[in-house]
Amino acid sequence: MSAQVIEGRMTAAAEDGVVVFLIGMRINKFRxxxxxxxxxxxxxxxLKELTEDPAGGLIGARFLVGGARLAYLVQYWESREKLLAYAAAPDRGHRPAWAAFNRRARAGGAGVGFWHETYLVPAGSYETVYVNMPEFGLGAATGVIPVGRRGDRAADRLAVKKSPAA
Structure with a gap:
């Protein structure tokens, strides 16, 4: 992701549906x-494993901190199927990490909390705008285009439907 500011009003170049996956942890006991x-x-x-495999389905991620105790990632995925395939793959990093977390939690490891939320967002059901910003969020994952290509108002951009294949 570039930190270079793109002047003007831009919107994400995404046209298809997207899966937004939020995952995070809360430190309950610093000690x-x-x-x-x-x-x-x-x-x-x-994340390293996923970014080294573009066919795996992760199209972008952003690490965020929410105060002293909370850290989370906003991830954008091509599809629900690719997200679930990664989570279930026995030869990928998620399964062993999840199993280890569950073992520690069952042993009374309440020093950390964990959460995730998954949103399936169909094409035409999201809208973005970035004004004088570097690529960010969905725009960082898919690239950006000038707002005018999709409509100047949020209501216009939400009304745009993917054009049928010719």
């Missing part, structure tokens, strides 16, 4: 790093 440190270390390894 229990044995609970939260493995969780903190697992995500960068999985």
């Amino acid at each position: 229990s790093p044995r609970d939260w440190w493995p969780v903190m270390r697992a995500m960068p390894r999985m």
Whole structure:
């Protein structure tokens, strides 16, 4: 992702549906790093694995911090099927990390909380605008185009439907 500001009003170049996956952790007990440190270390390894495999379905991710205790990722995926395939693949990083987390949680490791939310967003059901910003969010995942190509108002951009194949 480039930090170069793109002047003007832009919108994400995405045309198809997208899966938005939010995943994060909350440090409940700072003095229990044995609970939260493995969780903190697992995500960068999985992101590296996913970014090295473009066919895997992850099209973009952004790490965010919410105060001193909360860290999370906003991820954009090509499809629900690719997200679920990654989560279930026995030869990928997610399964062993999830199994280890569950073992620690069952053993009383409440020093860390974990959460995720998944949203399936069909084409035509999302709208974006970025004004004098570097590529960000869905625009960083799919590239950006001038707003005028999709309509100057949010209502116009939400009304745009993917054109049928010729």
